[in-house]
Amino acid sequence: xxxxxxxxxxxxxxxxxxxxxxxxxxxxxxxxxxxxxxxxxxxxxxxxxxxxxxxxxxxxxxxxxxxxxxxxxxxxxxxxxxxxxxxxxxxxxxxxxxxxxxxxxxxxxxxxxxxxxxxxxxxxxxxxxxxxxxxxxxxxxxxxxxxxxxxxxxxxxxxxxxxxxxxxxxxxxxxxxxxxxxxxxxxxxxxxxxxxxxxxxxxxxxxxxxxxxxxxxxxxxxxxxxxxxxxxxxxxxxxxxxxxxxxxxxxxxxxxxxxxxxxxxxxxxxxxxxxxxxxxxxxxxxxxxxxxxxxxxxxxxxxxxxxxxxxxxxxxxxxxxxxxxxxxxxxxxxxx
Ligand code: NAD
Numbered sequence: 188x189x190x191x192x193x194x195x196x197x198x199x200x201x202x203x204x205x206x207x208x209x210x211x212x213x214x215x216x217x218x219x220x221x222x223x224x225x226x227x228x229x230x231x232x233x234x235x236x237x238x239x240x241x242x243x244x245x246x247x248x249x250x251x252x253x254x255x256x257x258x259x260x261x262x263x264x265x266x267x268x269x270x271x272x273x274x275x276x277x278x279x280x281x282x283x284x285x286x287x288x289x290x291x292x293x294x295x296x297x298x299x300x301x302x303x304x305x306x307x308x309x310x311x312x313x314x315x316x317x318x319x320x321x322x323x324x325x326x327x328x329x330x331x332x333x334x335x336x337x338x339x340x341x342x343x344x345x346x347x348x349x350x351x352x353x354x355x356x357x358x359x360x361x362x363x364x365x366x367x368x369x370x371x372x373x374x375x376x377x378x379x380x381x382x383x384x385x386x387x388x389x390x391x392x393x394x395x396x397x398x399x400x401x402x403x404x405x406x407x408x409x410x411x412x413x414x415x416x417x418x419x420x421x422x423x424x425x426x427x428x429x430x431x432x433x434x435x436x437x438x439x440x441x442x443x444x445x446x447x448x449x450x451x452x453x454x455x456x457x458x459x460x461x462x463x464x465x466x467x468x469x470x471x472x473x474x475x476x477x478x479x480x481x482x483x484x485x486x487x488x489x490x491x492x493x494x495x496x497x498x499x500x501x502x503x504x505x506x507x508x509x510x511x512x513x514x515x516x517x518x519x520x521x522x523x
Contacts, residue, residue: 189217191230191234193237233256261284271517306417334357342363345370346367349373360382362383388415389417424452427450
């Protein structure tokens with residue numbers, strides 16, 4: 188099959204080519220660095236399959252262009268699919284597949300890295316020590332033990348996080364319309380969202396971005412949280428209303444903010460923009476706070492995860508050829 192791969196970096200190429208070779212090299216892969224947009228969709232001409240990533244645009248217009256070029260399967264190299272217009276895909280008969288479970292540990296561990304770095308001010312200590320400044324002023328942290336952590340979304344990643352924090356002896360609260368048996372077994376307490384906001388000293392977001400969760404963490408939610416709360420987001424940027432977060436940082440309602448995702452990240456992340464003037468004023472404001480730590484959507488970025496993403500992607504395509512359906516298809520029928 189001819190496969191056009193968008194938003195690729197050298198590491199994507201390496202892992203996908205290795206996975207294709209391991210399967211006997213059945214596919215011809217064409218790699219593009221550019222993201223998939225209305226302008227770049229024509230690059231998929233002659234392909235049966237498009238392989239896309241988190242910031243590729245798969246709206247109705249782009250899907251229509253792909254369909255006109257004969258694309259029958261879009262396989263995502265990620266778990267989230269908020270960037271896909273599923274009802275348009277259904278209408279056009281384009282199958283959408285993803286990698287639902289590549290490494291929950293990678294993302295959960297990165298969330299803990301953000302928590303610990305912010306709590307113990309490692310990002311500031313690193314810079315101070317390099318300048319022979321050994322003062323501890325401003326670096327005071329707290330014990331994680333016995334802290335109350337609220338996990339919003341206890342799917343694969345949230346559950347893995349609960350396991351890690353259980354090891355820290357944290358008190359764990361959760362909110363999720365579907366309770367995880369593994370979390371219940373650990374002693375996680377499912378509570379209403381407002382209770383989680385009111386009682387948690389750390390809140391970590393692990394729900395998908397949906398119409399319901401878009402800007403779920405807004406000014407009203409911040410009002411219900413403890414002053415000085417630590418908020419961690421490795422899910423999707425738009426779960427947080429960033430303007431409201433900036434206000435909450437200025438008033439001290441948020442005591443620490445760890446972000447791996449940002450609602451306008453499509454214009455920023457995965458590229459080296461260090462020679463350019465940053466155009467996003469909200470992002471620039473976030474960078475001015477000493478208690479904000481941002482990573483550029485790298486929570487997934489471990490060897491194990493890239494290997495699993497590449498293997499599952501090739502497997503999705505092989506299964507699609509064999510049966511007409513990929514292994515991990517997103518059902519678009521109920522959205523038609
Ligand atoms: P999952 O589907 O296993 O779990 C998501 C959980 O969220 C489910 O239990 C679901 O019931 C719950 N949920 C849905 N709506 C909710 C709501 N309104 N309030 C609270 N909970 C709600 O997904 P996962 O594999 O754990 O991944 C979670 C999210 O993490 C993905 O959707 C993706 O956006 C994000 N993610 C980020 C990275 C990264 O590199 N930063 C990598 C992988 C995934």
